[in-house]
Amino acid sequence: MKKTTIVGFAMAAILASCTQPEAPTSHAGVYSLDKVNWNYDGKDNESSATDGTTQFKIYTAESYFYIVENKDSAVSFGVGSYTQKDANNMEEVNIFNTTTLDTAATVKLAITKNEKGYNQKIDALVINGKKWSSSEDYTKLESAGTSDLDGVWHQTKSINVTGQDSVVNTYNEYKVYHAGHFMWAARAVTDTTTNVMANHIGKGGFTLSNGTLTEDLTFSSNRKWVGKYNIPVTFNGPDEFTQTISDTVNKVTSIKTYKRISK
Numbered sequence: 001m002k003k004t005t006i007v008g009f010a011m012a013a014i015l016a017s018c019t020q021p022e023a024p025t026s027h028a029g030v031y032s033l034d035k036v037n038w039n040y041d042g043k044d045n046e047s048s049a050t051d052g053t054t055q056f057k058i059y060t061a062e063s064y065f066y067i068v069e070n071k072d073s074a075v076s077f078g079v080g081s082y083t084q085k086d087a088n089n090m091e092e093v094n095i096f097n098t099t100t101l102d103t104a105a106t107v108k109l110a111i112t113k114n115e116k117g118y119n120q121k122i123d124a125l126v127i128n129g130k131k132w133s134s135s136e137d138y139t140k141l142e143s144a145g146t147s148d149l150d151g152v153w154h155q156t157k158s159i160n161v162t163g164q165d166s167v168v169n170t171y172n173e174y175k176v177y178h179a180g181h182f183m184w185a186a187r188a189v190t191d192t193t194t195n196v197m198a199n200h201i202g203k204g205g206f207t208l209s210n211g212t213l214t215e216d217l218t219f220s221s222n223r224k225w226v227g228k229y230n231i232p233v234t235f236n237g238p239d240e241f242t243q244t245i246s247d248t249v250n251k252v253t254s255i256k257t258y259k260r261i262s263k
Helices: 002-018
Strands: 029-040 043-048 054-059 063-069 075-086 089-097 106-113 117-127 130-140 151-162 165-168 172-178 181-191 196-209 212-220 227-235 240-247 252-262
Touching: 029 117, 054 172, 054 181, 063 151, 063 172, 063 181, 063 196, 075 172, 075 196, 172 252
Parallel strands: none
Antiparallel strands: 029 043, 029 054, 029 130, 054 063, 063 075, 075 089, 089 106, 106 117, 117 130, 151 165, 151 172, 151 252, 172 181, 181 196, 196 212, 212 227, 227 240, 240 252
């Protein structure tokens, strides 16, 4: 009887292990959009990198961050957290995006990985009272190490210093650093008289060494900003840093502080 009981427990353990759900796989990485097909209000549409649509997406271990410039030069971005339910299903929770701003929203994605990268499908959303769905193909970009900056950050203070004068001009800006890549996105007032808002985005590679952040901005919605920048940074603990950029032409020093949202 005792032997039978032991065998019974052993068989139960084996069966239990066989029925355990597959452990979620990490989706962390840097991705470039190849093509997107979407349906809005019953009409099919398609955009691709070859026709002028630029879109990048970075997943850290717990957050997502995307930037988009459409072929008509319209700019958008979004940032939030995500949960990998299993190898093929994910939920993204919005922190901020240029369509719904900071409205809380959860989006379910079906993920299929392939040799190049992955495909994501969103079955159904309601935007402005109309149904929207999409299928997006991405290529995974090469990774290059880790750094103390890896994660998602939100600007908490921005000061411009000209001579003896300083002006606080804090605005809504996010940055992400991951595996040697970085992206930033901002929504700010461009005309204080009319309070017109504008979106700005950028992406490139970076290194961090001995208190100097080198950002090689290879893409930006403002082409004049593309270039390499050596930026002194100071960490105020593991979850806050301050960067200083000196514009020697206009003689303005920009001092920005960022707080970590997530790693």
